Amino acid sequence: MPHRPYIVGNWKMNGTRAMLAEARAIDRAAGRYPDVQVAIAPPFTLIGALREAVSAMGVGGQDCHVNAKGAHTGDVSAQMLVDTGADFVIVGHSERRKDHGEGDDLIKAKAEAALAAGLGIIVCVGETLEERDGGKAEAVVSAQVTASMPDADAAADAVASGKVAVAYEPVWAIGTGRVAEVADVVAMHAQIRQQLLALYGEIGAKVRILYGGSVNAGNARDLLAAEGVGGALVGGASLTAEAFLPIVAAAD
Ligand code: PEP
Secondary structure, eight states: OOSSOEEEEEOTTOOOGGGHHHHHHHHHHHTTOTTSEEEEEOOHHHHHHHHHHOSSSEEEESOOBSSSSSSOTTOOBHHHHHHHTOSEEEEOOHHHHHHSOOOHHHHHHHHHHHHHTTOEEEEEEOOOHHHHHTTOHHHHHHHHHHHHSOOHHHHHHHHHTTOEEEEEOOGGGTTTSOOOOHHHHHHHHHHHHHHHHHHHGGGGGGSEEEEESSOOTTTHHHHHHSTTOOEEEESGGGSSHHHHHHHHHHHO
C-alpha cells in the first residue's frame, strides 16, 4: 500500500465550536496510531479553530474556488484555506457535483488550484445507482477520473510526495447505510489505479485510493483490508470520536 492508510472524516455542513471536543478526542487517539494518517475536513468556519485544537491529525477544507481571490461572494480560495491552517481539500464530492452542478472540468481546475497553493487533494468520483444498475459504473468512474484529475505537469510533485488521493464513493452508498460489495470496490480501485499509472507514470502508484460510502465500525475492517483500498472517506461516522475511532483502529 503506498504511504500510510488515510482515514479522513468529512463533517459536511455539521459542527459548531461545541464539536471541538470531539476533534480533540479524535486527535488524542490519532496520536496513538502513528501508522495511520488521520484527518478531518470540518466546515470552513471551524478550520482555524480545529487547527489550533489538534496536533496529530490533518485538517482540510471540503471545497475551494479556482481563483485565489476576487468577486466570488460566499466562496473560499485554496490560498485562504492554507492561511487558516488547512493541509488539504476535498474536491468533486458528489454533494458538490449534485447540489452545485459541479462538473469534471471545474473539479480539475479546483484540484490544480489547490495543488498550486500547496494543499493536498482528495478528488471524489463515483457512480449513481442508476448508472450502476445500468452497467455503466466502470465507464462513468473512468470518465470522471480522466476528466477531473489534475494534469501530470500540475500534479507530479504532489503525487510523488503522497499529497494526492482519489476517493471512490458510489453515490448510492453515501449516507444511506448501503455499502458497496468488497469485490466491486476492489475491481473499481484496480481500474482507477490503472488510470493513475497511465496518467502519472510509475509515481501514480503513490496516489492513495480511498473508499467512501457508509463506512462504519462494523464494516471498516473488511473494506480497509481489501486489495487496493488505501483508506476511507467517512461522513456520518466521523462526527463523534466514539464512531470514528474504531475506523481509525481498523486501519492500523
Ligand atoms: C461522504 O460524505 O463522503 C461519505 C462517504 O458519507 P457517509 O460515510 O455518511 O456515507
